[in-house]
Amino acid sequence: MIKVALIGAGKMGISHLSILGAHPDVEIVGVADTSKMVNDVLEKYSGFKTFTDYKKMLDAVKPDAVFVAIPTKFHADFVAELLNRNIHLFVEKPFCLKVEQSEKLSAIAKEKKLINQVGYHNKFISTFEEVKRLVSGGHIGNIQHFLGEAYGPVVLKKKQDTWRSDPEEGGGCLMDYASHVIDLLNHIVAPINTVHGSLLKPIYSNKVEDAVYALLETENKISGVLSVNWSEETYRKMSTSITVIGSEGKIISDASELRVYFKSANCPTGYSKGWNVKYVTDLTEQVDFYLRGEEYSAQIDYFIKAIKGEVPNNKNTFESAAKTDKVISLIKNNKNNA
Amino acid sequence: MERILFGDNQFFAVNHISDEKSRAQSIKFKEDKTILDTIDIARDLGTETFMCTTHDRIINICEMVRQNPEKYKNFSILPCMPYAHKYANAVTELGIVGTIQQYVPGNFLGTMFKGGLAVMSKDYLSIMELMVDAEMKMFKKINTPVIFLQNVVTDLLLGLGMKDILKAYHDYVIKKYNVEPGFITMNMPKLLAVLESVGIQNPIICSSINKAGFRMSGGMEIYEKTLREKQVRAIAMQVLGGGAIPAKEALEYVCNLPNVSSILFGASSKQNIAQTISLIHEFDEKKK
Ligand SMILES: NC(=O)c1ccc[n+]([C@@H]2O[C@H](COP(=O)([O-])OP(=O)(O)OC[C@H]3O[C@@H](n4cnc5c(N)ncnc54)[C@H](O)[C@@H]3O)[C@@H](O)[C@H]2O)c1
Numbered sequence: 165m166i167k168v169a170l171i172g173a174g175k176m177g178i179s180h181l182s183i184l185g186a187h188p189d190v191e192i193v194g195v196a197d198t199s200k201m202v203n204d205v206l207e208k209y210s211g212f213k214t215f216t217d218y219k220k221m222l223d224a225v226k227p228d229a230v231f232v233a234i235p236t237k238f239h240a241d242f243v244a245e246l247l248n249r250n251i252h253l254f255v256e257k258p259f260c261l262k263v264e265q266s267e268k269l270s271a272i273a274k275e276k277k278l279i280n281q282v283g284y285h286n287k288f289i290s291t292f293e294e295v296k297r298l299v300s301g302g303h304i305g306n307i308q309h310f311l312g313e314a315y316g317p318v319v320l321k322k323k324q325d326t327w328r329s330d331p332e333e334g335g336g337c338l339m340d341y342a343s344h345v346i347d348l349l350n351h352i353v354a355p356i357n358t359v360h361g362s363l364l365k366p367i368y369s370n371k372v373e374d375a376v377y378a379l380l381e382t383e384n385k386i387s388g389v390l391s392v393n394w395s396e397e398t399y400r401k402m403s404t405s406i407t408v409i410g411s412e413g414k415i416i417s418d419a420s421e422l423r424v425y426f427k428s429a430n431c432p433t434g435y436s437k438g439w440n441v442k443y444v445t446d447l448t449e450q451v452d453f454y455l456r457g458e459e460y461s462a463q464i465d466y467f468i469k470a471i472k473g474e475v476p477n478n479k480n481t482f483e484s485a486a487k488t489d490k491v492i493s494l495i496k497n498n499k500n501n502a
Numbered sequence: 503m504e505r506i507l508f509g510d511n512q513f514f515a516v517n518h519i520s521d522e523k524s525r526a527q528s529i530k531f532k533e534d535k536t537i538l539d540t541i542d543i544a545r546d547l548g549t550e551t552f553m554c555t556t557h558d559r560i561i562n563i564c565e566m567v568r569q570n571p572e573k574y575k576n577f578s579i580l581p582c583m584p585y586a587h588k589y590a591n592a593v594t595e596l597g598i599v600g601t602i603q604q605y606v607p608g609n610f611l612g613t614m615f616k617g618g619l620a621v622m623s624k625d626y627l628s629i630m631e632l633m634v635d636a637e638m639k640m641f642k643k644i645n646t647p648v649i650f651l652q653n654v655v656t657d658l659l660l661g662l663g664m665k666d667i668l669k670a671y672h673d674y675v676i677k678k679y680n681v682e683p684g685f686i687t688m689n690m691p692k693l694l695a696v697l698e699s700v701g702i703q704n705p706i707i708c709s710s711i712n713k714a715g716f717r718m719s720g721g722m723e724i725y726e727k728t729l730r731e732k733q734v735r736a737i738a739m740q741v742l743g744g745g746a747i748p749a750k751e752a753l754e755y756v757c758n759l760p761n762v763s764s765i766l767f768g769a770s771s772k773q774n775i776a777q778t779i780s781l782i783h784e785f786d787e788k789k790k
Contacts, residue, residue, distance in 0.1 A: 181661070183661055209667055400587070443744065446746060454688035
């Protein structure tokens with residue numbers, strides 16, 4: 165059994181806790197949250213040991229691994245302390261507010277050979293994995309251009325401030341929403357290293373942007389466009405999609421449906437010339453416990469397997485998340501505030 | 503419980519495999535009247551039970567039903583609560599305490615949270631009870647023979663090991679509404695074992711059951727074994743496996759499983775509704 169503890173039992177943390185609770189190889193040894201009410205409920209009904217001070221928890225329960233799901237501004241300090249104590253880490257996205265922190269922590273984790281993973285769950289969605297396979301295998305030829313989009317109904321009116329509406333704390337559409345798309349583009353196409361221009365537009369919020377538009381370029385000189393808006397009420401929930409245009413074909417994919425066009429009959433098995441459609445249901449593997457999407461269970465299972473040495477620690481590493489943080493900062497520094 | 507239950511996903515742009523289809527659906531069902539007309543098509547074909555989320559738009563549907571008591575005298579609704587998106591958005595915006603304050607009626611909590619943290623176990627359960635009552639308001643005077651807990655909540659509690667809350671929900675629905683409690687889950691065998699462990703016998707559990715094994719967590723073998731060997735009133739949903747299986751093959755599979763009391767399906771055209779209902783009857787007949 166892997167001894168796992170959670171820090172931050174908010175929206176994301178509770179979801180992780182539930183999936184961990186159902187995992188056969190995991191023993192939940194403690195939960196740390198500053199909210200007394202949350203701790204009270206978890207003690208009473210789940211029987212977990214809870215703490216308000218995470219360091220006290222670490223001293224008391226000595227976990228093998230910790231899930232960090234506190235507001236993003238705390239990630240860097242907490243992760244530094246946890247690495248110092250040689251604990252395997254799953255950290256929520258985005259990784260850190262500053263790239264320098266992300267890079268430093270990534271180097272430490274690597275040097276100490278600790279398993280490290282960040283919660284970019286889209287990489288565990290089978291349609292996107294298939295896009296990655298098709299692109300990396302050269303099946304649509306040389307990539308010419310890409311488009312990464314995400315829309316959803318998060319901020320639909322002027323509202324009360326929370327940590328999400330404060331740029332200093334990791335709030336805003338860029339950090340919270342666009343980060344998912346950037347991370348996916350980095351993974352599928354190639355790491356983005358240049359931003360030719362960006363617009364960060366407030367729609368309802370006072371202090372942060374509600375939409376992000378940017379012109380991007382990868383390190384191997386492929387151009388692309390990012391278009392993300394979390395004040396989009398025509399969507400029922402977050403919808404992320406990726407379009408990749410290549411010399412031999414084109415791919416359009418979201419989390420549920422993958423459409424691929426091949427210019428010639430020279431395409432991988434299971435595909436033919438012209439349009440092909442595949443659904444997530446055809447591509448997805450069953451999970452042992454389902455809470456809110458296979459990908460949330462699959463990413464946790466992968467992390468636990470990596471600790472057990474059954475899979476390599478090569479998905480959503482701190483290193484890859486640091487590259488995403490890098491692009492976020494490039495976009496910020498390039499902004500022309502609309 | 504009726505053998506065939508009519509569901510609501512198609513009305514609220516919930517399509518598990520295509521965002522584009524979702525969009526087309528939300529255009530088609532823009533008017534509440536169109537939703538009720540489609541429910542009427544199912545009713546005319548003998549399916550008088552509508553199973554739905556406590557979505558805001560159901561408030562209107564219920565109102566229209568109440569206005570025609572004669573027409574809807576045999577009609578019943580199986581509410582599935584809570585409408586999770588509403589609360590998830592509220593938690594982002596207002597935090598947990600703020601959400602409770604917004605959705606739990608009365609000033610009960612104002613006083614409770616002011617007094618710091620003298621919250622007792624019983625009070626958390628009364629929050630749950632007040633939330634159930636708040637969600638049930640829209641169904642006033644409508645026949646609701648089973649009240650379901652949505653899978654997000656059931657499975658969250660299941661993973662967290664909060665079986666006392668599942669049990670408290672179960673008992674409250676019986677005590678307050680004198681109807682049957684039901685549970686929706688994506689983890690049927692695990693849930694059944696936990697419900698049995700708190701003394702709930704032969705529960706009503708709605709879960710994905712389909713020939714493709716889609717969303718049958720842990721694998722379809724364990725589901726089939728549970729259905730064969732345990733006592734449960736199972737409702738099969740997502741019988742088409744998210745579109746992976748042709749209707750005929752899909753329905754033949756679920757109709758022939760033991761302990762599947764009801765089949766939940768959704769469709770938006772008269773043709774698909776009629777086809778599904780007649781196929782279920784056909785396979786049920788053959789089994790006899
Ligand atoms: N992967 C995703 O799609 C996704 C979705 C939502 C949030 N997130 C990320 O998860 C993280 C948390 O977000 P959330 O929405 O769960 O926030 P939240 O506000 O709901 O939860 C944060 C929790 O941390 C607790 N906390 C704050 N400071 C603490 C401290 N010093 N010690 C212990 N506990 C503390 C709070 O009491 C709260 O319960 C963020 O990094 C966010 O970006 C990721």
